Structures are given as C-alpha cells and as structure tokens.
Amino acid sequence: MTSATSNESKTISPINGETVATYPFDSEEQIEHVLQDSFSAAKRWKQTPLADRVTALVSIGQALRDNSEELAQMMSLEMGKPIVQARGEITKSANLCDWYATHGPDMLSARPTMVENQQAVLEFRPLGVVLGIMPWNFPLWQVMRGTVPMLLSGNTYVLKHAPNIMGCAYLIEKIIHSSGLPQGVFSLVHATNESVSKLIADDRVAGVAFTGSVKAGKTIGAQAGAALKKSVLELGGSDPFIVLADADIDAAVKAAVAGRYQNSGQVCAAAKRFIVEAPVADEFTQKFVAAVEKLAMGDPREDDNYVGPMARYDLRDELHDQVQRTVSQGARLLLGGDKVSGAGNYYQPTVLADVTADMTAFREEMFGPVAAITIAQDAQQACHLANDSDFGLCATIYSGNEPQAEKLAATLECGGVFINGYCGSDPRVTFGGVKKSGYGRELSDFGLYEFCNVQTVWKNRQ
Template sequence: MTQVSSHTHAISINPATGEQIGNYPFQSPAALDAALARAASGFSVWRRTPLQKRSQLLTALANALREDAPKLARMITLEMGKPITQARGEIEKCAQLCEWYAEHGPAMLNAEPTLVEGGKARIEYRPLGPILAVMPWNFPIWQVLRGAVPALIAGNTYVLKHAPNVMGCTYLLRDAIQRAGFADGVFEVINVSPEGVSTAIADPRIAAVTLTGSVRAGMAIGAQAGAALKKCVLELGGSDPFIVLNDADLDDAVKAAVIGRYQNSGQVCAAAKRLIIEQGVVEEFTRKFVEATRQLVIGDPLAAETYIGPMARFDLREELDQQVRATLEEGATLLLGGHKGDGPANVYEPTVLGDVTDQMTSFKQELFGPVASIITARDADHALALANDSEFGLTATIYTRNLERAKHLADELETGGVFINGYSASDPRVTFGGVKKSGFGRELSHFGVREFCNAQTVWLDRR
C-alpha cells in the first residue's frame, strides 16, 4: 500500500482509500531516446518561434487549463489527497501564471544595454535548449508550470520527469498543453526509473536540469548535473520560521499561521513550520492558534468543505509520526492531535506541539505534514537567532506592527524570501528560491525566465 513505484512501473495510489488507481510502465531506453530526440528537434524550431506566438500559446494554455479544471482538480485529489477546493485553486493559479508570462515575459528577454560607450555592446538572452525537470507530487500542476512556463517563454523546450504517484496528473497536463497548440517536442513527458533520469542528465541533448524535492534528491541530481557540467536549479526542503512579536496583530497572525502551516495538509516546502513567538504573547497566541486549528475540517478530500485531507503517501505519514513521537519524548507538550486518523484514509490529525526548543527533532528537521511547533523567543533578537538556527533557508514570515524593525530583521534573515505580516507564497511577480540546504537558483519573475538563458554579450564594431 505504501509503494509508489517498482523497478518497472510508476504506481498511483489513492491516499483516501489505499486503492491503486494507476499503473504506468517505465519507458524503454529507446522510448527515452526518442523523447529526448523530439525535445532537441523541437528546440531548433521553438527557439526561432516569435515571442508573440509563444505568448499566444501561453494564453491558449491558460484557457485549456480552465476548461480542464474539473478533471485536473479531481485527479490531483485522487492521486495525492489535496482537498478539492485547494486543488481547484491550484489550477486557477496556473492559468493566471500563464497569462502573466504571456503579458510580461517577452519584455524580460529584451536586449539590455551596457556601460560601453556609444551603445555598442548589449546583453542578449538566448535559450539553452531542452531542460530536464524532476518534479514533486505536492503541487502536481503548479510545480511543473511555475518552472516550465518561464523556460518556455524564453525559448527552451521542457522534458518532465514527474513523481511516480501523480502520473495521471502528468498526462492530463500534457493533453492540455497539446490541445493549446504547442508542437511536439516543446513539452515532453518521460516516465523512467532513477537510472533513466541519470541517463537523461548525462545525455548531451539535455542542456540543464531543475529539481524540486528533498535534500537527498537534490544532492544526487546536483552531483550528476555537475559531473555533466550542466547548470541546475534546486528547490529543496524548508523549515520556515514564522515570527510573531509582542506588538503583532495576533488575530491576523493566527489566521495566517493556520493557513501557512496546514494548507495542502501541511505538505508544502515554503510553509510556517516553526512558529517562533515572543514570550509576551506566546500564551495568548498558542491558545488562539490551537483553537483555530481545532476548527479545521478533516474528511473526504472530494468534499468542498474539507480543509485537511489524507497525506499523499503512507510512508511519509509514518515518518511524520516518528518525528512527532521523538519530539514529545524530548520534552515537548502535545497541545492538539498527534495521532493517525481512523480508517483507511492516510490522515494525520492537525497537530500542535508546544514547549519546543532548539534541541528537539521538530525544530531541527523538516516536518512535511500537518504539524506545527511553537517555540518561545525571549525577544526579537532571540527570535532572529532561532529563525536562522536551521540548515534550511527557504522563506520566513514576520508579524509586527513595527515595519522598520521588521525590515531590520529581514536584513538579517538567512532565507530566500521574507514575508512581513503575511504568510509565504509563490507568485510570478517575485522570485522564489532558497539558500543553505533549501537549494540554489531561482524560479518565477524575470529571474525564472533568465535562469536557463545564455546571457550573451554582443559587442558591435569593437575597434
């Protein structure tokens, strides 16, 4: 029941029932070679396709996604358990992403002037080629498109190796892309074993690699890309701090913390995992946070009112439960939850751990599920020190009415993003990525467009 792949197949299991709903044989070496050949051939055409045409196709994709939203959202829910209302929101966010890049992407590729006299030198942005993308299951459509759309508008082609438990979502997305009018080779799907991924990375037709996943996966993929002398972008784990200072609007902070921690049943990299609360308000914040968490609706992920659905994989629920048990044995207090749900659904109750210290498991490790850890900070400086005391550095949140102090703290936070008086989120208008073991490289905004471009110097008449 826990298996999501074998040596020969990708397997999709409904985490709400434990039943297998899909079985997808891995492609043969010949089929992988053919897919890479199509991506390389497609690149030779796509890179020369006018930007206006690329933008029009992105707009067409936005329309196709909205047309397919019911079946796409349902497949997300069936394959990885995301509550259906959130799954629908994911599809709409993807459509808006396509529209935003259709409007703003071309300008990001304009030639840039330099300081060379007479305007004789400029920087041109040229696509690199086929990009291999190894993507996770937690946002089966958004994770793919937030990397693919900027790469595609830049003129690259995209080769997707998706997580084995969401291959149904993968093929539905491919269908929408094809129906939008993208030519063969522009967006290719490969369903291969880890050995097949290694083969693709080493293949000279692949120009660069991007991965969203665990630290262990990032180390493996990064090493292989480095050995092949290929650029890579890695978006890895996170244990994001959510700082609440004494002068914060507690009702707003609690509301944001609940959403930031429990959306997608807590299975988000950039999420409010470590709630670092200044001691003057920690008691009141904790009381309000526990009560708000208690109100979250747990149930059938296909029901519109459900907020907490099953975790995507049974093995990950076991790992999460072990981390909670270890933290409690280390002296934390169980304030809510802490148990697996009854019945066949792979549910873990929304959980709140109090009295967590910087020596405990839930502070030092990433908890990828519906578990919040509350840590007391003596003051703002102590909160900052606790926030930075992590091997991760994806995003951080600060709640305070003193914006100047918040900006000062943001200057010192070792994260790729800081959100003041709002929970972390990805948005095409701003860049997304991390530092430390949260990875390197950037997605979204103009950074995402240019990550997989050759910044080419063109110097005219240099005499």
C-alpha cells in the first residue's frame, strides 16, 4: 500500500523500469463526492428490477470484450502480466458477467418454507455501498469477481485499486461506465491509507471486501470490525501441491509448472510448496526442473513469453532475500536463484530442493517464480506437512487413487482442494481460505450472499 503522506502514486513499468504515469490521490472533497454519489445510487439501484440488473451485467461483459486488447496491453505494461494470460483474464471476467446474469436470479429468488404450519420466506436484500480494496496481480479479475455479484444483488461498489496499476483502474472504470451502468453504481477512488480508513469508518459504507497481504488484512479487518460492518478478506497463501507415489508424474509435472509459474508466480492460490512422496521425489524433481528450464521469459507483451517481470522492484528484492535465506538454511538451489541483470524487474524461474518445514521458503509465502520441493515419507506425512502452515487457501493432490485422495482431502485445512488438477477459480464454486488466508467466500451463491441481508419474512406468526 502507498504512504498516506504522498500526494500522488507513480506507475513504474516492470518491463523496463520506466515511469508510465503519475496519478494524484483524490482529495477529501473528491472522495466525499464519490461516496455520496454511491450512497444515493444504492437507494435507486436496489429498487431497479432484477431483470434490468441482469441486462447491466451482460452489457458490462460485452464492454470488456470490446475493449479487451487495450486493457490487456495496459496490464502487461503496468504490472508485467504476460499478454496471453492478460487476454485470458479479460475473457474469464466477461464470462463471469454472463454466468451470474444467467444463474444469479435463481440464487436471489425468495425461499418460502413452513414453520409449524406458518409461512416464512427468506429474502435476499442488498446491504448498500461496498468498498472493494483490490490488489495488482489480477487487475480485472479480482475486481470483477466481487463487483459482479454485488451489483446483481443490488449493492453499489466503490473500488480502491492498487496504486501501481492506476492506469488499469481508470480504464476499468471507463469500460464499465461505457456499458451504460447508471451513475454511482460502480465508482473508483484513488485513496491513501488514511482516506481508506475514513471510508471504512463511514456509516454510508455497509461492507468491505479486501484482497492482499496478511498485514494489511489485519488492519482492514480490525477497522471494519470496529465499525461493526461486514468484511471479506482474501489474504493469500502458501499452497501445498502434494504428489503421491502412485501419481501420474508427467501429468503432475505439467500441472505443477503451470500452477507455480503462471503470472510469474504472483498468484495467491499458486502452488508454492511441492510436497512429494519419497519413492517418486527424484523423478518428479528432475522432470520438473527440466520443464521449468524450457519456460520462455521476457517482454510480457510478446505472445511467446510465459514468464514476465515481477510487478514491483521491492517485491523482487524481498523474494531474493527469501531465496538466499532458504539456501543458507540448507536447501539446494537446482535452478535460477537470482535477479536478471539489465533493464526490467525479472527474476529467474527458481527451484529449491530439500526444503524442510523450518526453512523460509516453507514458512513464508513466496510471491514470485520460486518453487520449493519437500520430501514426505508417506501420504500421511505429506498431509501433515501441507497443514503445517499459517495459511489455508488451496491445496492440490496428485494421485492415481482418487478415492484415497478424497479421504486425504478431508484432512487438509484449506478452502479448496484440487485432485489431479492445479488450483483455480470458477464462478460455479466458492473461493476463499481459512487460517491466515482470510475469511468469507467469493463466487458461486456463497459469494453472492456475503453482502446480502438474508431477511426472514414471517406471515401470521402467533
């Protein structure tokens, strides 16, 4: 997050280290205007027929498709996202709009029930203005997976985006407004930490959705709690990727590489700790290193490059320090392990082996292109190691025995388990974590209800 003493933010492209643009922070008067506009719009939007809100989502999805290339290029320029992955993110976000437009109305329909021969009905009402504080690693998807269900349910949304991607933020606002969405239903503020704290405390804000670091999440969660308002926090993870002795090793390696190095390793739900059963550890490691060596790294605006630069220079320094500490603690460096010299913020795709539970790469989240391999003696120890973490976002199990993998999945302390496939998100299922990965859920019907007042209406109760 950006210092509250600054009067502007600066976007520095990680591709070449050049300044893209500077953006002044909004004044108190500007933020007050946006908030009051959103608060007023919320009163009108909740009365808007559901069919019209559905039409609005479809229009937003089409506007995203119509402006896909411009937004994808901005993502690559500002935070280094490989262009093919940027285009995929936009398509996924547009499809999200369509999915909720199709399935959301049924989720929001009243649920009648009988209680001792008396009728009660559950109704889903909007809360009002929701403040979304979003990160830079998925500039559009992180915003839309919260915005879309909130708008459908009748809430209005005020976005505070990451200061290093404000070009993306303003472009997202422009695209959504071009869809014809009524004024104030979706808004953007460029706010300092101090201004964000004031927004959270303001009675006109009904809820807060945050994705980001544990440290920031603790602060935001505490502020929301002090103001007695709902919050949903997604705070990252150190996801285990378990490979058992009966797994299809080639399939596991393919998924492991994609699960770790997508978005240059800057994914909350990326596979980060590879826990491999001893009989197949050597085979998995050799094939994994060979596959990582083949990854093309370079200018993310070129279609053939799978790994781009890290988004911020301070984060690359932090990652390199974590790698060095892990090696000094006894891990073997099999590949990479250093910054790439020259212009740009590139870090070599890195593989660490013989990582134990007391080492930095096991205990801390490694938010970049670094994989840590740990050997487990059996499946039970693998699950024990997987749970030996402060985080609990997602986990993966590769095994040729799916019934056994399902039993093991039930022992894992995380929000999502993927059997013979790496972690991802989809509107049809929930996304979120436990422990220090946060609380609350996004996507599916559970995500839709997070910022709803689930109201019970009784009739003729005696």
